[in-house]
Amino acid sequence: MRHKGVTPDMERQKSRAVSLGEFELLSSFIYRKTGIRLESQKLYFLTTRVNKRMDIVQAESVADYIRILRFGDPDGREFQNLINLLTVNETYFFRDFPQLQAFAEHCLDEVITRKIKEGNRKLKIWSAPCSSGEEPYTLAVILHAMIDNVDDWEVEILASDIDQNILKLAEGAVYDNRRVRDVPPEYLSRFFQRRRDGKYLVNPEIRRMVTFEHLNLSDAMVIRKRKGFDFIFCRNLLIYFDDISRKNLVDQFYIALNPGGYIFLGSSESISRISTAFRVKRKGGYFVYYK
């Protein structure tokens, strides 16, 4: 027998679909708190993530879930759970090799030489955002490989991300074949342990150099406290931000860098379109931006 009119099942489906109005509400809420701009083609993506959270918190409708986010989440825990599902965490070791080569062979060498002359053996690097840790561990491997007696240096690699789940993975430091495919073989055998299950564990001397922190990069108050960096890597984040949040963040990074310090963005992100504060030069056939 065919049902006539609206069935309870159809009602339920309707209340689980994020309407255009709800999408507007949710996406501007997310944007204000994180800087992440969700375009309208992300409606299905947002719906599936919101539905997942609705099942867990037992919200009866999307409207009900939005009410929880706005009025029933004083410590922001539910908002954080939603954000953990919305972030795009794609990353791998030695991503954008030519850029890392410019960093390793030219910029790092210049900063190290200057610091040795000044009698200053501190080096501070920020991997923001770090996702599951491949980027900050890559930087630590490069420091080990490039600096003579790296243990004589006080090295601090701050690795931060907004996604708490991905930070747990980063701290575990275990990676499958796909993630390490671009690690030069001599570094793979020197800085990783191959485990029985075929996965790779990053060696303790590399792990020790990296400190993970849960940070929201669009929270200017939090970012303002970070200072004195020689290098900031902010790769493959700004593509998810709009022009205003990009500029705000890059302005903060400028303040956080030491004079002569370098900033590296992802290959599809251009500093010169965002800020005129940085100076640019060619290093090893690569354009690099510095303060």
Ligand SMILES: C[S@@+](CC[C@H](N)C(=O)[O-])C[C@H]1O[C@@H](n2cnc3c(N)ncnc32)[C@H](O)[C@@H]1O
């Ligand atoms: C594509 S990954 C980039 C990882 C690495 N930098 C790379 O290039 O391989 C982007 C990361 O940005 C993080 N993210 C997004 N919005 C953020 C925010 N407001 N504050 C901090 N991290 C954020 C996501 O959780 C995600 O792990």
